[in-house]
Amino acid sequence: MACQHLWEAKPSLANIDLDTPIQFVKGVGPFRASKFADVGVKTVADLIEHLPFRYETLPESVPIDQLILNDISTVIGQVTSVRAKPGRRRGSVMADIVDGTGRVRARWFNAPYVAEQVRPGCTIRVTGRVETDPDGRYAQFANPRFTICSEDEPFTGDADYFEPVYPATGTLTSKSIAKTITAVLARLTNRIPDPIPDQQRQQNGWPARQTAIRCVHQPTTLTDVPIARRRLAYDELLLSQIAIQKVRRDRDALPATAPIQCTPKIDERIRARLPFDLTPGQEKSVATIVNDLAKPTPMRRLLQGDVGCGKTAVALYAALVAVANGRQVALLAPTEILAEQHTGKIKRYLHDSRVRVELLVGGMTASKRTKLINDISAGEVNWIIGTHALIQKDVRFANLGLVIIDEQHRFGVAQRAAMFQSAGKSVDGLVMSATPIPRTLAMTCFGDLDITTIRDAPPGRQPVRTWLIEHDMEDRMWHAIRQRLVAGEQAYIIYPLVTESEHLDLKNATTEYERLASGPFAGIDVGLIHGRQSTADRDREMNRFRDGETRALVSTTVIEVGVDVPNASIMVIEHAERFGLSQLHQLRGRIGRGTRKSDCFLRTDSHSPRARERLSILTRSQNGFEIAEQDLRLRGPGELLGKRQHGLPEFKIADLTTDLDLLQMARDDATQILDTDPQLAHTDHRILRNMLTRKFADLMPMVNVA
Numbered sequence: 248m249a250c251q252h253l254w255e256a257k258p259s260l261a262n263i264d265l266d267t268p269i270q271f272v273k274g275v276g277p278f279r280a281s282k283f284a285d286v287g288v289k290t291v292a293d294l295i296e297h298l299p300f301r302y303e304t305l306p307e308s309v310p311i312d313q314l315i316l317n318d319i320s321t322v323i324g325q326v327t328s329v330r331a332k333p334g335r336r337r338g339s340v341m342a343d344i345v346d347g348t349g350r351v352r353a354r355w356f357n358a359p360y361v362a363e364q365v366r367p368g369c370t371i372r373v374t375g376r377v378e379t380d381p382d383g384r385y386a387q388f389a390n391p392r393f394t395i396c397s398e399d400e401p402f403t404g405d406a407d408y409f410e411p412v413y414p415a416t417g418t419l420t421s422k423s424i425a426k427t428i429t430a431v432l433a434r435l436t437n438r439i440p441d442p443i444p445d446q447q448r449q450q451n452g453w454p455a456r457q458t459a460i461r462c463v464h465q466p467t468t469l470t471d472v473p474i475a476r477r478r479l480a481y482d483e484l485l486l487s488q489i490a491i492q493k494v495r496r497d498r499d500a501l502p503a504t505a506p507i508q509c510t511p512k513i514d515e516r517i518r519a520r521l522p523f524d525l526t527p528g529q530e531k532s533v534a535t536i537v538n539d540l541a542k543p544t545p546m547r548r549l550l551q552g553d554v555g556c557g558k559t560a561v562a563l564y565a566a567l568v569a570v571a572n573g574r575q576v577a578l579l580a581p582t583e584i585l586a587e588q589h590t591g592k593i594k595r596y597l598h599d600s601r602v603r604v605e606l607l608v609g610g611m612t613a614s615k616r617t618k619l620i621n622d623i624s625a626g627e628v629n630w631i632i633g634t635h636a637l638i639q640k641d642v643r644f645a646n647l648g649l650v651i652i653d654e655q656h657r658f659g660v661a662q663r664a665a666m667f668q669s670a671g672k673s674v675d676g677l678v679m680s681a682t683p684i685p686r687t688l689a690m691t692c693f694g695d696l697d698i699t700t701i702r703d704a705p706p707g708r709q710p711v712r713t714w715l716i717e718h719d720m721e722d723r724m725w726h727a728i729r730q731r732l733v734a735g736e737q738a739y740i741i742y743p744l745v746t747e748s749e750h751l752d753l754k755n756a757t758t759e760y761e762r763l764a765s766g767p768f769a770g771i772d773v774g775l776i777h778g779r780q781s782t783a784d785r786d787r788e789m790n791r792f793r794d795g796e797t798r799a800l801v802s803t804t805v806i807e808v809g810v811d812v813p814n815a816s817i818m819v820i821e822h823a824e825r826f827g828l829s830q831l832h833q834l835r836g837r838i839g840r841g842t843r844k845s846d847c848f849l850r851t852d853s854h855s856p857r858a859r860e861r862l863s864i865l866t867r868s869q870n871g872f873e874i875a876e877q878d879l880r881l882r883g884p885g886e887l888l889g890k891r892q893h894g895l896p897e898f899k900i901a902d903l904t905t906d907l908d909l910l911q912m913a914r915d916d917a918t919q920i921l922d923t924d925p926q927l928a929h930t931d932h933r934i935l936r937n938m939l940t941r942k943f944a945d946l947m948p949m950v951n952v953a
């Protein structure tokens with residue numbers, strides 16, 4: 248390309264490299280550095296990966312006599328004279344430009360190199376805000392962006408001016424981000440190394456990393472941007488795949504765990520505690536886990552299976568094997584409600600046994616808590632259940648052998664790795680997830696774990712019939728539900744919001760609770776539960792519903808995971824189109840847990856064919872994996888696992904909706920790299936290793952990169 252693209256000039260910076268903290272980039276300083284930190288940018292390396300999300304084309308050129316003061320404008324003209332005023336601090340370069348309609352002045356401060364580009368007689372295009380010179384005589388551009396055009400290749404048009412627009416926050420504007428990036432890129436020439444060998448790059452038709460970085464920030468044509476972005480997305484995915492696979496491979500290097508053996512006698516005693524025979528899927532999982540426990544290599548296993556497939560029974564089995572070997576077990580639940588529920592269930596299974604199961608949650612009296620903690624450290628408690636605060640705080644275990652994390656898609660790789668440690672020793676770890684995760688995603692979320700899947704369900708399960716209910720059927724629906732409640736069934740009624748929202752025109756649990764209790768469900772006991780209640784209130788409501796005191800429970804999605812009330816056989820989900828399919832499936836899994844025929848009513852007034860098509864998938868399928876695949880296809884992975892804390896690695900560049908093929912490629916490449924060079928010690932992998940260390944500093948104790 249003949250037109251060399253130069254961007255707004257900036258004063259020279261001291262030596263910077265990729266590791267330079269953003270604070271020390273000239274013009275940033277501590278205050279703006281803290282703002283950059285808010286968008287995840289701490290170093291120069293982070294900054295150049297902060298990509299624009301769109302581009303604006305700069306204004307078309309106008310004749311000089313039509314420039315309007317204060318407008319951002321572009322003119323094209325001939326440079327008639329250039330004067331450079333030297334000076335370290337206030338030096339400037341001044342150029343006069345004419346186009347036949349008038350004269351305008353362009354001035355660049357502290358940018359001596361401009362004089363090397365801008366020469367009398369050349370054709371120039373400048374873009375900037377139109378000001379007047381200090382004496383008020385000329386129209387002037389201060390520090391405009393400019394492009395010089397050679398005579399034999401005139402400008403092709405205005406279309407090749409692109410202004411990157413960055414994700415910004417209130418105090419950190421896209422413009423100021425652009426300015427910092429421009430300044431940094433000017434100083435990083437040839438200092439953005441490439442982790443990928445030339446040959447592979449050429450095979451894929453990819454630009455060098457350095458070229459790709461420049462291209463996304465300062466494109467001369469938008470056609471190159473997608474491939475540059477994909478190149479950078481690949482780098483990001485490759486690094487995360489190496490990190491994740493390395494965590495897994497380095498498992499053998501972790502301190503060995505004392506073997507936990509399951510003898511026929513132990514097996515017999517455990518089975519005697521279960522009120523049912525295990526399903527084939529449960530049997531297979533139990534066998535795998537027993538095998539893991541017996542090995543000195545720490546177990547790192549994900550047990551996944553659709554809601555209600557009986558993962559808890561498998562976990563119970565594993566825990567009892569550990570306890571029979573004289574080891575302690577910690578079970579971590581995502582919420583206190585679930586921790587309590589697990590405790591209740593497990594205590595019922597273990598009724599009359601010598602196994603001591605205790606719940607440790609906030610809201611205990613200080614003295615009770617102190618005593619419990621002492622008992623735990625004395626080894627007198629066999630099985631401790633709580634939220635993950637349990638193993639991070641002052642709790643010391645005498646002999647922790649197994650950590651079980653329930654419904655854990657809320658934790659990331661690093662967090663998880665930390666949880667499977669106790670007093671510096673590694674322990675066996677079992678993760679249970681009821682969100683079925685398509686294989687492609689499992690390797691990004693759980694690539695550090697071995698995966699076991701339960702595909703069958705306990706016998707006698709009735710599929711949950713699922714209906715799409717439109718506005719004109721609503722009254723009939725409430726009427727029918729009312730009759731069933733009176734006849735002894737129970738229902739969940741789910742809303743997307745707790746209370747009224749200014750922004751969204753949606754029904755909310757609080758208002759609808761009043762309406763239902765005094766309208767369709769008048770005379771029936773109705774409960775209300777949501778995340779803004781105190782834990783005590785929530786527990787009371789949950790218990791009332793479980794004990795059948797309330798027949799209908801108006802709720803938000805707080806009941807999404809784990810809640811088990813077998814008598815509940817009806818569910819209404821309002822504004823169903825607002826939820827992800829997997830989330831709806833998860834919610835639906837709260838019913839159909841007994842032997843009664845269950846019905847789930849998806850309420851929507853949406854006329855969008857897309858929304859209706861999505862919801863109809865649920866009316867047709869009961870298979871969580873199939874639904875998850877569809878959800879992934881339709882909405883992407885962030886949505887699939889729920890907006891909040893889905894535990895997916897946060898990719899800044901890669902978008903798994905569109906980049907799944909890159910992920911696959913990155914995974915295979917990572918495997919190959921680690922196969923040939925497990926410690927990344929080879930000089931060819933030096934750059935990769937540096938990037939990895941930079942990016943996964945928090946994982947590094949685990950990612951044992953030499």
Ligand code: ADP
Nearest residue numbers: 523524525526554555556557558559560705706
């Ligand atoms: P998950 O944790 O996978 O959602 P649970 O372990 O809570 O599922 O089991 C759901 C219900 O199925 C529970 O009420 C449990 O008692 C019952 N259940 C589990 N396994 C079996 C089995 N093999 N046979 C019969 N019922 C079972």
Ligand code: MG
Nearest residue numbers: 558559681809
């Ligand atoms: Mg469960």
